[in-house]
Amino acid sequence: MVEGDEVRGDRCRELFRAAAEIVGPGYAHSDPTAALLHSYDASLERGVPDLVVAPGDTDELRALVVASHRFGVPVVMRGAGTGYSGGAIPARGGMVVLTRRLTRVLETHFESGLIRCEPGVVLATVHRIAERAGWRYLPDPSSHEVCTIGGNVAENAGGPHALGGGPTANYVTAVELVRPDGSTCSLHEQDPWDGGLDLRSLVIGSEGTLGAVASVTLRLVRQAERERVVVATFADQDAALAVLADLFDTGLLPSAFDMLTGGFVPGLPHHTDPTVLFAGLRGCREEVAEQADRLVRLVTARGGTADVQDVPRFLAYRAELVRDKVRRMVAVSGRPRYYLFDAVAPRSRLGELMAAIRRAATEFDLPVLNTFHAGDGNVHPAAFHDPADASHEERLRAFSERVLTECARVGGALSGEHGVGLEKRALMREFFAPPVLRIMREVKRVFDAPGLHNPGKVLPDELSDSTPASPALPAPVRRTGPARVRHRDAMVEVCDTGTTFGEVGALLGDGPYELPYEPLGGSPDLPVLAAVNAGLPGLREPVPSRVRDLLLGADLHRARGRPALRLGGVVAKDVAGYELRKLVYGGRGRLGDLSAVRLRLLPRPSDTRLMAIPSVPLGEAVRLCRRLYAARLPFSYLGVLVAGDGATVVTGRLEVCGGSLDRHLATVAAMTGPEAVAEENVVRWGDPVMGALAGSVLTGCSGLPWEHEALLADLAERRIAAFASVGHRRVWWPGETASWPDRTGLVAATVDVFGATA
């Protein structure tokens, strides 16, 4: 039954009265001007709210959520409104909740690089707070001066540095979610290790459709010793793309790798301007020097010119260049405005996508400029148009649909950082099979049964069971045979339950890439799928990604004839829909039989050394570990190991991608004595931590080594081997994982959605 406007209006009026009571009359508005001012974002989409409110704290936010459920009125969170997909637009009216007063930084823990804040904190504020304390928060969407953390979490925002460090999801350790009854629950990245599921990953990128986020905990990374940008200019776009291919074929992963194409104007084939590449390099002096050198050589070999710039100079140059290009496009094409969207192709097929963009631009008569994250295959075609032309919107939509359909054909993703929102929801079917979409819809019901949180977003309209999958979609895999490696995409697909880490290592040989995953307690004989399914932590975490972040895709086979699921794909940047793929990490068979995973590979370090300082009294070991951590050395892991005989070892591994570790080894030697560091040795499986925990199922408890001295002393006394890991912020020891308390029931309900269990 369709509800009459009158009834709906009554409910909105009642909600408005309740909301004004909650936030105070100055912070609740239902006038036409307020409605107009919150009806848009940076996309073409529009949606008018019935009321706009600005809560002043979490309690008010919770009360507003309760009120929205009480009156059955949609609730849509809004930060700065700079999204590109209509995520913050009230598609079905209702209440827009502004986060502009939820701007408190609730906690900082600068020793280990954590910030907990409310959703309205501006990203630039986080950048500045981190920088002042010697840290860096890497996600850097172009709207960073004004966009909010809440918006970043909702859309799983990226930016240039998502190439080296991943999108927002990689940096969010926990989210506090407001439930429909006004209670809050914390979803933590360590939940899978404690027997839960990584529901955190579902909420990040869910565009506010699973509930209102009350606070977010962010993980920072160390400020790099050096940062430089190689700016390369090419007369020809194809030469620039060839450099991209060279780069990844040889295992060079810059922190950021963006491209600004020359403007393409249909009908003006002679309008050419240069294509410019920006490669951001960050790391130790040696790494940046060697990587810059390699890059400059690659650029020169392809006929480009290269210039190595410091960051402030680069930022000024880029801003001027982009402005200049846009203004030139306006002048040349006579189209004063542009529309921009995002789409992703696997790196190996970026050239095909770029050609398709030009074909579509010609067909729809749209001049195009593309300033995009080339390293991630994440294009941002900006189509220039004249808003006075009545057909412009239709042509823009047809153009973006054509380009996105091509992305589906080449195995890319619907969105790399902008989200699906309103703009792309109809195209979800091109990227996800009906059974996967049904799971997403059921997940939505688990979190938000009445469908009041940002309705009309992300998911396409309901499908019938007989709707066929788009022919472009690959089927889920289950087969025997060796793993497959795609070097240019820096990806390995493992689809045999018997394939071991040793076999993957042998397959990768001495090539430029490695799988940065040596499960604690595991060995080279351990099957990869078993480790992922069990949610085993990697020895080297989080450098630069946690194991869950290596998961590009996963296939699940389910019982009782339910269709198999292909979750995720093959690209690192994929924020479309709910991030179901990460649930398989620590899924423990609850979601289905894990039959395949596609994992991200990372460049092999140029130098790697084990550090082990044996027989240090526990108290001293913990203090030494803390000092080493504070010394900002390039450790890929570091911690305090309690061996089975009760002896304590401070141990870790130093690794760099470019140049040698000599300088850092001297620093370590000065702090610990010369015998601490082993000769170069790339076989991490033999490290003392791996030996001490080999063959064990692990349990653990959260916290840094120096927060758990008493626990470590107890374990040492009981002769139980344990590893207090700085990177995991957790102490590990052999033991069964405790049963997950599931206080909210969300884990059980999510498991039910997959229907793998009885």
Added chain:
Amino acid sequence: MTWVELVDDLSRCTDCGLCLSACPTFVTDRLEGESPRGRVHLLRLAVDGTPDDIATAHLAGCLECGACHEPCPTGVRVAVARRLHRAGTDGLDRPGFERRAEDLAVLLAEDAGTALVVTALRAPVAPPAPNGRFGGTTVVPVWGPLLCSVAPHLVTTFAARLGESGVAWDPALAAALERAGGLLGDGGLFDEHDAAVAAALELVADPGHGEVTVAVFDWLYLRLRELPLPPSVRILPAYDVFPVVEEVSGVWDHPPGADPPPTALAAGGYLPARHYAAGSPVPLTAPAVRAANRLVVAKREWLSGRRLVTMDARSLVRFPGARHVAEYLKPALGAREPA
């Protein structure tokens, strides 16, 4: 150009929001209506009808400082649009101006800088200014009535020293440019402003002037660059015409879009963006005066203990201890060829 024609210009806005963080009125409370993007929507709305009181208040809150112009990828100029909108909808006669000033008395009392503008507008005839010739170029110093009012000694001393270096006087051109500099429009006296612009253009068109370099001593008068002046007339900040005689350390008032100052002046660093109301005009509407007052208070707190070097006469009365850049310039013609 009328503001309705300018709405075409506004249609270039893509709603990307990159302007938001540059806008001094947005960053205070992060209200969309107090942002350039929000005002673009409200100005479009105003084309088809009359904005309600809330929309009107948001529009009136624009300081017209133009800080949003620089970050805009497509070149939308909200400050210009709002100024023209104000001229089209809000034009005032002189008694209207007086009434408005009375209504704002309380707010004006809080900010000596804005009050200074009102005082100047009550006597909008500028004092005569000296012109000088060197290197085949006429140099016209434009002091601005605000500086003449706040630091008359500085102006007369500088002018006298200029006179000593041998100049031919032509006060009419300086006075005409000063009247056309936008202050009348800031106060809502748009008809008088339009007449002043026409008079200045007519005077400038006199071929007898040859090359003219206008040396501006008040940021407000850099707006002369917006007039359709012939290429023979250049508008330069005074420090680009007269040499800096000593190293200056302090915080340099530097509004967006202004030319970069000489290194000697910038030694103390720039103000952060949130203080960019410096150099902006202050339309005499209550929301704008309130916004300006808030920015002045914030800037005063931020400045405590720092010395401000300014080319904004209003800053001399707003911020105790502020020094005008003219104090550090050598009033000698021919000492430095204009760049």
